Amino acid sequence: MKILCLGEVLIDMLSQGAAPKDSSTPAMLPFQPYAGGAPANVAVAVAKLGGQSAMVSKVGNDTFGEFLKAMLAHYQVNTDFVWTTDAGKTALAFVNLDDDGERSFDFYVDNAAHKHISEDDLSLIQCDDNSVLHFCSGSISTPELLPSTQYMLDKAKQNNMMVCLDINYRPAFWDDTTKAPVRIDEAAKKATIIKASREELAALYCEDNAEIKVQQWLQSGVKLVLVTDGGEPIHYYTATFKGTLASPKADVKDTTAAGDSFIGGFLYYITTCVGNTVEFNQWVERAEQVNEATAFAIRCGAYTVTQFGAFSALPTHDDIA
Template sequence: MKVLCLGEVLIDMLSQGAATQHGDMPTMKPFQPYAGGAPANVAVAVAKLGGESAMVSKVGNDTFGEFLRSMLEHYNVNTQHVWGTDAGNTALAFVNLDENGERSFDFYIDNAAHKHISESDLSTIACSDSTVLHLCSGSVSGPELLPGTTYILEKAKQSNMLVCLDINYRPAFWDNTANAPERIDNMAKQVSIIKASREELIDLYGAQHADTKVQQWLESGVKVVLITDGGEPIHFVTHDFNGTLSSPKADVKDTTAAGDSFIGGFLYFVTTKVSNSSEFNEWVSNVENVTEATEFAIRCGAYTVTQYGAFDALPTSADLV
């Protein structure tokens, strides 16, 4: 199976150490541009591990857009559906790292190019039961994104396509965060695989209702929910079983793309075991299969936090030996 990733590809401006002091003059940390964006990270994660992936997005007809397309191609991601546009600029995310490698974000996405992905654009994409569609909640974060996302999810359903949602909740992405819980819930009920962090579930649905929400998703037809919790154990839940797996200790340098590496590793592993969505439905009913895939995904995420950046930090198969 191949993996088709829909959503933003952007520039991560990653902070680099401490600001250089010049007497009493105010200064800022230097920022280094890296290729990133959660769906793009997943596309690269799959490709670097040896899988087949493609990116569906829009970038500005600008220097950053050209760089991003070149970087995706460098990592063997199919960019046939990465369109250029004059309607918006390539999105930027300034990522500040604290002493523990944890991130805070400032997004520059007003009128960003990826917000101009249209139903007409998406109508050119071939969907089949031998392809995984992966997307994040950023694809429903604003009203201009809803028609295209609604269209591709319906097209995926008609094609019996396997769909994966990484919630990847970034409040700064949203036109109104009050819309997030309902929009994400509606989206989640249309997919087979969900990856969420415990923090996201609590932020969106409250600590008392987080587990209930997961069960509601499973009852709606979701096959497996993967719940990360920083460096704490990973939890997987299906309709029939659940399990908890520990995360290895790591020398954390940068948590950028760690979650993307995790879900990218999980999807890559799945594509090596099944050839279509029907086979997946049988495969995911076996606890040993889900455990093995989750263990592989954990190894991918653990490697990534020991590196800086996004694309560069994602592992190859050789890095995991």
Template sequence: MKVVAIGEALIDLLSSQCLQHGSSSNEVFTKFAGGAPANVAVAVAKLGGKSYLLGKVGRDQFGHFLIDALKRYGVSTDYVGFSETGKTALAFINLDKNGERAFEFYDDNAAHNDIQFSDFLAVFSEQPKVISLCSAMLANPELHKCSMDAIYRFNQEGSIICLDINYRPAFWKASDSAADIISDAAEQVDIVKASREELITLFGIEQIEAVVKQWINKGVSLVMITDGGNAVSFTTANFNGIYPAPKTNAVDTTAAGDAFVGGFLYRLAQENSSTSTFFEWVANFEYVLKAINFATKCGAHTITQFGAFDSLPYHTDIEGKNVHREPVQ
């Protein structure tokens, strides 16, 4: 199955103070291609899967840079368009001594907010696919409506839908409504991935268990919760468990969650051909555990390098072989 990631591609601007692990009065920023959905698409492509990005970039130097980077790593840009009204968004990133990132988004009039329902029409078909989207696609009324309409259509055609909550308050103009909107969307998909920190922010620590139970009762097949370097927890209607994250030295955690999602969806897409096989697959503890094992290795590899696209692993990196392949030209 092919994987279609939906949403933003943007420019990550990483401070030289982060890259050099020190302070300097002559701070400069290095640009990296990024954006959570774009990272997922690249993660799948670098692992050897067939992936697409559906989104919009600005008709500016950054937009062209992003499209070139996506193509270089093997992502199909058939569903990527140029916004005639918005600019490519920027994210300035600072890192602490543990590699944890802090974002400062410049996304006023961002190109990715110009995604409309008509942009989905080329993707709809009777052929099921794996769909990946983040909560940024719910962050304003226009995106929310077209995303929910698209989720309905994808469900009708038998696609497998994954929602990575990936909550970024800066994207939300009415953040007090985010929890209800995200939870409602989560009930319409097959897989939900979130970080523990996001769930605490949105629902409160005492409500996490109840929220997960509610999603499962509404028909979500799998909920996965990451927690930095701690174990991943997972819940289905048939079983639940935890899986330890590999120990590694983090230098930049920017795309760790996206690498996890990309790795998981790559395995899912390789091992399934329809929703009927998926429902059997997700009910099998060993299948889910092996996919999570693979996904955690993808995340662990990514945080050992700077940048997003560049740091995402190839399949050989996860297999442990000392082989490095250059991006496709």
């Protein structure tokens, strides 16, 4: 199966330690540019493990855009559907890390290139039941993005294509955060697989309602919900069973792409087990198979937090052997 990743590919400007202290003049932290963007990280995660992936996005006609397309190609991600536009610039995300490797973000995404993905662009993409459409809530966060994302979701459904939603809630992406809970809920009910963090569920639906929301998604037809919780155990839920797996201890340096590595590893693993949507629907009914896939995904995420950056931090098979 092939994984199609829809959404932003951007530059992560990652802080590189403390600002110089040998002067009384204020100084900014130094930043190093890395290729990133949650959907792009997943595409690279799949490809580095040996799977087939394609990126569906737009970049600006600028130096950053050229760099991102070259990096995706370097990691064997199909870039046939990464278009270049003069209508917007390549998005930037400045990422500050605390002593525990946890992040804070400053996004520069106003009129970003990926917001100009059109239905005409997406009409060129062939959808079928041996592909998976992966996207994040950033792709439904503004009015410019909604029509094209909805078009792609409808196209996926019409062609019996699996859909994976990583909620990946970033308030700074949203034009109006009060719309996020309902909009994400509506998109989630169209998914086959949902990945969310405990923190995101609490922020969107309140801590006490998190389990209720998961059950509502399963009742709507979602086949599998994966809930991460930082370094705490991972929970998975289907309509007929649920399970919990511990996360290994890790020397955390940077959590930038940890969640993307997890879901990318999970999607890669299922492509080695099933060939189409019908086979997945049968596969997901067996707890031991879901457990094995989740354990593999956990190893991917655990490796990534020990590395800096995004694309470069994602594991190969040798890294997690």
